[in-house]
Amino acid sequence: MKEQIRILHINDLHSHFEAYPKIKRFFEAQRQTEAEVITLDLGDNVDKSHPLTEATSGQANIQLMNELGIDLATIGNNEGVGLSKAELNSLYDRADFQVVLGNLTDQSGRPSWAQPYHIYETKAGTRLAFLGATFPYYWTYEPNGWQIEDGIQALERQLAEPEVREADFRILLSHLGIRVDEAICHKLPAVDLIIGAHTHHVFEEGETVMGTYLAAAGRYGEYVGQIDLVFDNGQLEEIVIEAQPTSQLSSQKTDATFVEGLASQGRTMLAQEKIFNWQQPPTLQGSAELVLEAMRDYSGADLAMVNTGIVVRPFERSLTRASLHASLPHQMRLVTFELTSLELLAICQDVFSQAELLANQKIRGMGFRGERFGQMMTSGFTYKNGKIVYNGKVDKETEKKTLVLVDQYYFAPYFESLNQKNGKYRGDLLFPDLLRELVEKYLKGKA
Incomplete structure (x- = not known):
């Protein structure tokens, strides 16, 4: 039985909300399809340089991700070390999505707000294993109260899990950077698709290294990613990877007002404290x-x-x-x-x-x-x-x-x-x- 799956993704937004209205409309438009749609965020969404992110310790970002309909996300260093441990531990309290992250723990073990992988079963029964990893800045995670592990080592362990090993297709939400992604292609052939972030690289038409597919959508919402897959009885038959420049998407008169409204709201909240x-x-x-x-x-x-x-x-x-x-x-x-x-x-x-x-x-x-x-x-x-x-x-x-x-x-x-x-x-x-x-x-x- 053939089925179509569409993955929509963003990464490294860094609280640059300028293209957010366009991205939201793009997501809504691409959901008007017979394909089963899954939406992802690859981390570094949060950046306290934006006044609303500062005022809410990133909670406003999570609300905006909810409104985009994000299904799965991983974290970047902006969440992992840009926030205090207490802020990160409460960041996803109101998230309508699952955080996937396999290389971060503390003395009590894996944080309650994340799981190392997620098995997504499509309506037709195809099992997609989503894994997540973030770049291991040992010098900054450890003083912040976290224990960070090498991404490749963590992935080796997770790929050996029966649920992941037996899945039909394995997708990595990677905030590890392009060089580590390329190393994974060589060392871990069980990973079928890597959706990359951290180094702000762009693959407008995707890449393939050692049989592993690569996708990436830049930074700051300058691109939005779309991956269309066709499966036949759980076997990948076709894949099309694109990164769409948001500059080519149509604007609306209300976009600038919305974006300025977010900053204004943050400034108003912050101004209340002398x-x-x-x-x-x-x-x-x-x-x-x-x-x-x-x-x-x-x-x-x-x-x-x-x-x-x-x-x-x-x-x-x-x-x-x-x-x-x-x-x-x-x-x-x-x-x-x-x-x-x-x-x-x-x-x-x-x-x-x-x-x-x-x-x-x-x-x-x-x-x-x-x-x-x-x-x-x-x-x-x-x-x-x-x-x-x-x-x-x-x-x-x-x-x-x-x-x-x-x-x-x-x-x-x-x-x-x-x-x-x-x-x-x-x-x-x-x-x-x-x-x-x-x-x-x-x-x-x-x-």
Whole structure:
């Protein structure tokens, strides 16, 4: 018996709701078919840079996913480490869909809101095994209270499960990135179809590697994915993979109003909570100095360093959660280092040798939501003429000191001496608060 199955999917929305109305209409239109329709989200839907996501800790995203009719989803790092553990544990409380995730646990085992795989039986009796995995950022999941496993190792175990092994077709919801997906094609031929995410790649007409089909739909809702499958008595007979650019989908007059309404709703909710009042609003430099103070207070570090571009705009005189979010929209946390004076000097030489070059450079990625890098600022010390100065005196101390930075420097390749991939210095990531959250707590403590 022949049957048609249509899979619709999105990934890496990152709370970019600009194309959401188009995606919703596309989903509705593609459901007008004789095919059995299954809708998927591949993770990184949530991003606290959007005011409504911030105000609701991602709950608004889940409601919008419900309205899209999502059936199955996995998580990305924005859900897994962009949210605190408590926020993630409650994120899917009102979800009308199942989360599929096989490589995340904690000390109590698998989280209650996820299952490692889901067996979907079609009306004609074809059994589709959906598996899910997210990229294993060990350095950030573990301090957040999670135990993350290599995606391929987790999949090997799940593929050996009788239900999965005996299914007619196995589909991976992958937030592992294209290179890991390609490795899975070589190592795990039992996976029939990989729908990919994380690295924001696009396969407009699909790909095939070692007999495994690959689909992916970019980022930010710039594409929406459609996969049409034909089965005959449980055997795949035909597959067509597409990624449709949403720019080619028709707009309606109400789209912009809807999208702005989401942001406006978030700003209104955030504006209801007052944080701090100044007699005179701080300048950009003054705002950055306050960020440095808050970083040292939160971490207990001796020293701090940050770029002024972190502050997108100076703090308003009457600071609310809404205006603080506009000033610090980043999804960043802090990282501390225990350093000798010589190690700190080497880091300063690296950082300040590039400071002038970076000052006007546009920065993207790794949680940065500003415009330019800006000037480097320090707290607890100054760096002058190739020397470190504490309290007006050149450093001659030998004991170690603690330096606190934003994790952007640790994960992005701005400074070789600090980059985690080089492994030169081991940093300790601080959870659960994001940068603006710890600044908010600091300022409330001063009020």
